[in-house]
Amino acid sequence: MRTILSVILLAVFTLSACNSKEVQEKSTDVSSETLPIGYFGEEINDQGVNTLDRLVAVLETENEFHGKVVGEIKEVCSKKGCWMTIDLPNGESMRVTFKDYGFFVPKNAHGYPVIIEGVATKKVTDVATLKHYAEDAGKSVEEVEAIKSPKKEYAFEAIGVIIQDNA
Structure with missing residues (x-):
């Protein structure tokens, strides 16, 4: 027994x-030492990629751009990687979100080259959403409270992302 x-x-x-x-x-x-490279969301490829110049040109005459573009990640949501921004050649930036919040990107991916596939639009983002984004980016209380008006901006809803090695 x-x-x-x-x-x-x-x-x-x-x-x-x-x-x-x-x-x-x-x-x-995940350690900040971990390289944030790889595929996120649907697995996409690098064929048929457009420049950001092309995306901006299409959105000047049409409501939507469908396809892939290549750029560099400027900023990533510091809370969980639920959005990122890419600088555009016209001096503006484009916020990239992920379809149905079905995936996120590593929080340490800023500065890395990226290919994204999905749909881009020009839209007006309301004050509450802009404040939410500012909080997610780690902005100070003063910076968040200074947001008083909606903003016209470029938005991209990605179905897939490839973050490439920046070597």
């Missing part, structure tokens, strides 16, 4: 140790 009890206790302790290690590994945050 003692042997059976000893085996059961040993099994319980072993399983308990394994489970705590598994939980610890899952809760470990």
Whole structure:
């Protein structure tokens, strides 16, 4: 009887140790040293990629741009990577969100070259959303409170992202 009890206790302790290690590994945050390269969302490819100049030109005459573009990530949501921005050749920036919030990008991806596929539009973003974005970007309370009016901006809803090595 003692042997059976000893085996059961040993099994319980072993399983308990394994489970705590598994939980610890899952809760470990991605190090800022980890390269943020790879595919996110739907797996897309680099064929048929347009320039940002082309995207801006299309949106000057049409309501939407469908396709892929290449750029460089300027800023990433510091909370969970739920959006990023890309500077455009006309001096403006474009906010990239991810279809149905189905995926995010690494928070340390700023400065990396990127290919995105999806739909771009020009839209007006309301004050509440602009404040939310500013908070996500880690802006100060004063900077957030200074936002008083809606903003016309370029928006891109991506179905897939390739973050490339910036070597």
